[in-house]
Every structure is written in structure tokens, then in C-alpha cells.
Amino acid sequence: MEQIKAIKEGNQQVFKQVFDQYHQQIFGFIVQRTKSEYIAQEVTQLTFIKFWKQREILSERLQIQIQLFGIARQVMIDILRKEATRFKYEGDMAETPFTDSLIDAIESKDLLQLMERDIEKMPKMRRMVFELSRKQGLSHKEIAQIFSITPKAVEQHIGKALLQLKQHLYSIML
Structure with missing residues (x-):
């Protein structure tokens, strides 16, 4: 949390450290989803620009x-x-490879917003484990190392999070 405080205060050196630390992870995260290195480069660059511009509200x-x-x-x-x-x-x-997934994403935007709200309501540890797994694509082993817990505990947190989301989605669809 020290890094966030320093960035909020405009510390460019800390920002550069964060950039160096997460640039490749974000690039990989976007390539994995879009299958486009061009889009991944654009998104990665714009992410850090937006992060810096919004630093005061982090x-x-x-x-x-x-x-x-x-x-x-x-x-x-x-x-x-x-x-x-x-x-x-x-x-x-017809020539764009990501059009179908984009349309699906737009159509399901309301559903994603509902899920985001549900995720925010989860107990803190469950939410953090779930977000690292599903949003950042970290493995159970990597998450376990971050929180000093077992991979089985990570699996249990994710299972409970998924069950919670499924139950809420099911209740909405009725």
C-alpha cells in the first residue's frame, strides 16, 4: 500500500517500478483474451496512462x-x-477475429456488473483469491504463495465464490 500512496503523491520513480513489475503480466493477460499482440500493446500502454492519470483516486x-x-x-x-x-x-x-466475443461481452455487460457487485460483497479473502484467479489468471499455487495458504485452501475459496455467484445468478433468472 506504500506504492499506492507514493503514486498518489506523484512519485514517478515508484510508478516506473510498478510499470516494470506489472507490464509483462498485463500484456500477457490481454494477449490471452484477445489473441492479438497489437491490441495487447495498446491496452497495456493505455492502462498505465489511465492508471497514472487516475492516481489521485486510487x-x-x-x-x-x-x-x-x-x-x-x-x-x-x-x-x-x-x-x-x-x-x-x-x-x-466478418474479418475481425474478436467481433463475436465483443458482441457477447457487450450483451452481457449488465450481467458482468451484477457479478462485480456480488464479488465485492464476498468476504475479503474469498474475493481477493477469486479475483487473482479469475481476473489475473494466477494459478492456485501462485495465489497460495501470495497469501501463505495451501493450494487446497485456494481451491476452496474459489469453489465457494463460484457457488455464491451461481446461486445469485440462478435466483435472478427465476
């Missing part, structure tokens, strides 16, 4: 990586929307 209660990956996810969605619109107007809709 939360000192949330881990820096959670905030960075949240920004990256939002920037990715924004860029995919712009690309889909561009292809639509150029008549190349």
Missing part, C-alpha cells in the same frame, strides 16, 4: 495489481468496442 485498501488489472480489463473492452465499430463501418465485420 484506493489504498485494494492491492495495486487488482486496480491495474481492473483498469486493463476496462481499457480492453473499450478498445474492442471501438475496433468492432470501425470494422462495422468499413464493411469488414
Whole structure:
């Protein structure tokens, strides 16, 4: 949380350390989802620009990586929307590899917002484990090392989180 405080105060050296530490992880996270290195480069760059511009409103209660990956996810969605619109107007809709997934993402935006609210309501440890697993793509072993718990405990947290989300989604669909 010291890093966040320093960045909020405008410390560029700490920002550079954070950039060096998370640049490759964010790039990999975006490539994995979009299958496009070009988009991953754009999203990664815009993520850090947005992170710096919004530094004054960063939360000192949330881990820096959670905030960075949240920004990256939002920037990715924004860029995919712009690309889909561009292809639509150029008549190349069939040639873009991510159009179908983009449309699905847009159609399910309300559902994602509901899920985000549900995730925020989870107990702190369950929420952090779930976000590291599902949003950042960390393995159970990596998460276990971060929190000094067993991989089995990570699995249990994720299982409970998924059950909680499924139950709420099921109740909404009825």
C-alpha cells in the first residue's frame, strides 16, 4: 500500500517500478483474451496512462495489481468496442477475429456488473483469491504463495465464490 500512496503523491520513480513489475503480466493477460499482440500493446500502454492519470483516486485498501488489472480489463473492452465499430463501418465485420466475443461481452455487460457487485460483497479473502484467479489468471499455487495458504485452501475459496455467484445468478433468472 506504500506504492499506492507514493503514486498518489506523484512519485514517478515508484510508478516506473510498478510499470516494470506489472507490464509483462498485463500484456500477457490481454494477449490471452484477445489473441492479438497489437491490441495487447495498446491496452497495456493505455492502462498505465489511465492508471497514472487516475492516481489521485486510487484506493489504498485494494492491492495495486487488482486496480491495474481492473483498469486493463476496462481499457480492453473499450478498445474492442471501438475496433468492432470501425470494422462495422468499413464493411469488414466478418474479418475481425474478436467481433463475436465483443458482441457477447457487450450483451452481457449488465450481467458482468451484477457479478462485480456480488464479488465485492464476498468476504475479503474469498474475493481477493477469486479475483487473482479469475481476473489475473494466477494459478492456485501462485495465489497460495501470495497469501501463505495451501493450494487446497485456494481451491476452496474459489469453489465457494463460484457457488455464491451461481446461486445469485440462478435466483435472478427465476
